[in-house]
Amino acid sequence: MTDLRLEDVSKVYGADGTGTSALEDVDITVRDGEFFTLVGPSGCGKTTTLRTIAGFEAPTDGAIRFDGREMAGVPPERRDVGVVFQSYALFPHMNVAENVGYGLRFREPPDGETVDKRVADLLKLVDLEGMGDREPDQLSGGQRQRVALARALAPAPDLLLLDEPMSALDAQLRESLRRQVTRIQSELGITTVYVTHDQAEALAISDRLAVMHDGRVEQVGRPQEIYREPATRFVAEFVGDNNVFEGDVRGRNGEYSQVAIDGETISLPALPDGADRAAFCVRPGALSQAADHNRLPVTVETSEFLGETVRVNGRWNGRRIVLQLSDVPESDELTVGFAPADAHIIDQD
Amino acid sequence: MSRPNRSDRGARLRRRSAGVRRWLERRALVLTTLVTAGVLAVMLYLPVGVVFVEAVIDDGTATLAFFRAVLTDPFYVGVLADVFAEPLAVRAHLESLVGWLGAISVSVSIESPLPGVSLPIPWLALEVPPIRKGLFGFTAYQAALSTIASVALGLPAAYVLANYEFRGRRTLRSLTILPFVLPGIMVAVGFYAMFGRAGTLNQGLGMLGLGPIPFMEWNPLAIVIVAHAFYNAPLVARVTVAAWESVDARSVETARSLGASPRRAFRDVVVPQLLPAILTGALLTFIFTFMTFPIVLALGGLQLATVEVWIYDRVRRLAYSEAATLAVLETLLSLALTYAYLRYESAQSGLARAATAPSRTPLFPDLRTALSPRRLAIIGYGLVALVVFVGPLASLVVGSVTDGNGVTLAHYAFLLERQLEGASYQTLPWVAIRNSLLFGVATLAVAVPMGVVVSVVTVRAGRGGTIVDTLAMLPLAVSGVVFGIGLLQGLVFGVSLPGGWRFQVTGGVAIVAAHAVAAYPFVTRNVSPLLSTLDPALVExxxxxGASRYRALRDVELPLVASGIVAGAAFAFAISIGEFSSTVILASGSQTYTMPVAVERYLGRRSGPAIAMGTVLLVVTAASFVVVDRVGGRFER
Structure with a gap:
């Protein structure tokens, strides 16, 4: 179907390109049929990226290509994209069937189907069979969201763009809808760009994702790569719980490099030669009381019981540290350690 | 062989026409915007520009002599003439100001004002030495008095509407927009029918064996001011009620829990939130009454002339340069006032929507409460309001079917006879009615698309929209008479174009242009709030x-703001039906007179037919108001 390329896309607001910069050299390739997520805190530029793909905003610089075709100057109505907004934006003066069928006023239904048949098929796809006569204000939030999805898919777009479509729903509904969206996406095999601020959601549903921060792409990769090998300090801290440290490189001891933090020496996997500062991160789950390397005395401050595990917030030498234990600690003082291989070195820039 | 050929050509034609349509659709918004801008340029900016040029050109050379003549003439500017004549003699001016202030005397004495009763009351007397106000000074003076009267009459209404629950409260609240669709000349005739020598008031007094009292001759200024209050007190009440209802009841409760008495909480929490609204209403009232025209013309005539009435008189005497100079001065003043109003309004735009609206108490829960002092005061106010607001309109209807001796249909019979037997140079009722309806419909056809386009452009254009908004809202700050002169000189007399061409618009077209320009801001005001609250994601x-921008507008935005468009259209129609100031200038000596103009022409000779004609106008206006009310029209932004 379609692959999507963003080549060094920049977006600057304000006159003559002197205003605030919303996107800086965003370079992303979304492969045909892929479920690709843009994730980041609010204001990071993920929604702006989506809007430039849809054609609602023009990039100040760079190119957007659908299957190699440059899209500059192509208005949204001629891009063949389906968009679902956070507010759903159902047309309040049209019933469900009219909403879903709206795009078919401008494009023929695929495979020579009639409009009515296509609308009925789409409603069935999103489990809203027979609801065509309802008015939007008679629907629940989850139902509206599914109508919006059916409407976006009805003209068989080349590309599906979802802008935080779940964030107005409660947690349980969100999970079931998330499964439905991924099922439909893989059934149709449609290239999809999904925008969310929820990193856990991004990890759970994406084939690949891009973590964005301050208008820049920090890292692109599969969920496992992003989680296990964060490329920057921002990614390390934004995706999942993490402990990030920085220290002075003291030298090499066999297969390990030695790093000093406040006088304590920590063993890490071998660092490149010539580095004098090093940043690394250790996931809470990698810190255990049983480990015999890199022992750190921790003062417990709070414990949060999460069911299977307990999240412990504490301090080591005055630095914040997060642990994941199997039970609430009995004492306020405990010592944990981690194997050098469990530390991930973050590239310094 | 010819059949496939033809169908071939047909298909090609169809394809081409589909192509043309798509091209048009894609550019529809740009095209309609350009057309609107063109209409505005020709029908609004050109006429106003012509007036400005007229004021500074004498025999083809630029001059400020006209301004100098007006500004140094005590007839126009009163005592300020000396100041304008010698602006540098600051000392002399200050001395005369001090002298004047020194002549103000304040005295306190004990007097017994009631004859026959020796009830001593301390009497505060303020004596101000007479001052020559001039035409502008008098205009401002009557506007200030009208503003005070409107606020005094409007605030109690706001208090009752915001704090008490009673049957008909919502209807009463929505009736406060009525003045905007009532033709000024009709209201003037209503006041005439009430306060005139043979008016309903004197008829009532006659039944009691009193009168007749010549109210109109006695103090015409007072009648004019009450008529202005009739127009503007509802406006003051409306903006104040809106502010009062947006006061969060929780904030008052918070003040109470922190130790404030009910009175203190009202003063500290409620009053500061009401004051901006009251000031807004007062400023608007001052602007409107500064530019007043039909009411003063009909009730006061030249002896009470305001700037506007005097300009009209100059035009009738063909003194165009003088009229244009006065028009420019008046427009500059009203623009300054409007600018002050807009600045002030935007400065306090953070009016919060109440989280919890204040609760209302029943007005008359039982007889005992109904007799409490506060309730009695409200009843008293209600009676005054009844006289001021219902009196004139009721008098209009009553006056149309009575004369000094009882019920009669003579006034309507006169209208009918005039229609059937009148000469063509006379004012025929049916011609007036037909013209009014025709111009009303034509105004709709022009003003509604214009208003909608201006709305779309301003709402969607972001910061640039404010500039467009300001430019497009100019008609609200230019008085009808000024605009009428501009149209007369710019379009009716025509302007020369390069190459020997002449641009000229006459008769009905010029009047429709005037009405459309006066009416479209009301369409915009009704559509914009709805449009701006639409989720932009709907259009996206x-x-x-697959919808083009135009299709999105047609399929999504317009259906969702339909009620605003209908309300705006009803307003536009009512404005056209009631428009007097421009029409009376443009219709002079032609067959394009409308109902309000006919009312004024009859009024000059016999009051009975004028009152009957005014009643017909009332019926037509009431019909369009019902439409406004049904679809939830609004004047507020």
Whole structure:
């Protein structure tokens, strides 16, 4: 179907390109049929990226290509994209069937189907069979969201763009809808760009994702790569719980490099030669009381019981540290350690 | 062989026409915007520009002599003439100001004002030495008095509407927009029918064996001011009620829990939130009454002339340069006032929507409460309001079917006879009615698309929209008479174009242009609030689904703001039906007179037919108001 390329896309607001910069050299390739997520805190530029793909905003610089075709100057109505907004934006003066069928006023239904048949098929796809006569204000939030999805898919777009479509729903509904969206996406095999601020959601549903921060792409990769090998300090801290440290490189001891933090020496996997500062991160789950390397005395401050595990917030030498234990600690003082291989070195820039 | 050929050509034609349509659709918004801008340029900016040029050109050379003549003439500017004549003699001016202030005397004495009763009351007397106000000074003076009267009459209404629950409260609240659709000349005739020598008031007094009292001759200024209050007190009440209802009841409760008495909480929490609204209403009232025209013309005539009435008189005497100079001065003043109003309004735009609206107490829960002092005061106010607001309109209807001796249909019979037997140079009722309806419909056809386009452009254009908004709202700050002169000189007399061409618009077209320009801001005011609250994602969804910008407007935005468009259209129609100031100038000596103009022409000779004609106008206006009310029209932004 379609692959999507963003080549060094920049977006600057304000006159003559002197205003605030919303996107800086965003370079992303979304492969045909892929479920690709843009994730980041609010204001990071993920929604702006989506809007430039849809054609609602023009990039100040760079190119957007659908299957190699440059899209500059192509208005949204001629891009063949389906968009679902956070507010759903159902047309309040049209019933469900009219909403879903709206795009078919401008494009023929695929495979020579009639409009009515296509609308009925789409409603069935999103489990809203027979609801065509309802008015939007008679629907629940989850139902509206599914109508919006059916409407976006009805003209068989080349590309599906979802802008935080779940964030107005409660947690349980969100999970079931998330499964439905991924099922439909893989059934149709449609290239999809999904925008969310929820990193856990991004990890759970994406084939690949891009973590964005301050208008820049920090890292692109599969969920496992992003989680296990964060490329920057921002990614390390934004995706999942993490402990990030920085220290002075003291030298090499066999297969390990030695790093000093406040006088304590920590063993890490071998660092490149010539580095004098090093940043690394250790996931809470990698810190255990049983480990015999890199022992750190921790003062417990709070414990949060999460069911299977307990999240412990504490301090080591005055630095914040997060642990994941199997039970609430009995004492306020405990010592944990981690194997050098469990530390991930973050590239310094 | 010819059949496939033809169908071939047909298909090609169809394809081409589909192509043309798509091209038009894609540019529809730009094209309609350009057309609107063109109409505005020709029908609004050109006429106003012509007036400005007229004021500074004498025999083809630029001059400020006209301004100098007006500004140094005590007839126009009163005592300020000396100041304008010698602006540098600051000392002399200050001395005369001090002298004047020194002549103000304040005295306190004990007097017994009631004859026959020796009830001593301390009497505060303020004596101000007479001052020559001039035409502008008098205009401002009557506007200030009208503003005070409007606020005094409007605030109690706001208090009752915001704090008490009673049957008909909502209807009463929505009736406060009525003045905007009532033709000024009709209201003037209503006041005439009430306060005139043979008016309903004197008829009532006659039944009691009193009168007749010549109210109109006695103090015409007072009648004019009450008529202005009739117009503007509802406006003051409306903006104040809106502010009062947006006061969060929880904030008052918070003040109470922190130790404030009910009175203190009202003063500290409620009053500061009401004051901006009251000031807004007062400023608007001052602007409107400064530019007043039909009411003063009909009730006061030249002896009470305001700037506007005097300009009209100059035009009738063909003194165009003088009229244009006065028009420019008046427009500059009203623009300054409007600018002050807009600045002030935007400065306090952070009016919060109440989280919890204040609760209302029943007005008359039982007889005992109904007799409490506060309730009795409200009843008293209600009676005054009844006289001021219902009196004139009721008098209009009553006056149309009575004369000094009882019920009669003579006034309507006169209208009918005039229609059937009148000469063509006379004012025929049916011609007036037909013209009014025709111009009303034509105004709709022009003003509604214009208003909608201005709305779309301003709402969607972001910061640039404010500039467009300001430019497009100019008609609200230019008085009808000034605009009428501009149209007369710019379009009716025509302007020369390069190459020997002449641009000229006459008769009905010029009047429709005047009405459309006066009416479209009301369409915009009704559509814009709805349009700006629409989720932009609605249009974007439609675009992503394949709709062009124009199709998205047609399929999504317009249906969702339909009620605003209908309300705006009803306003536009009512404005056109009631428009007097421009029409009376443009219709002079032609067959394009409308109902309000006919009312004024009859009024000059016999009051009975004028009152009957005014009643017909009332019926037509009431019909359009019902439409406004049904679809939830609004004047507020």
């Amino acid at each position: 969804s439609a675009r992503a689904l």
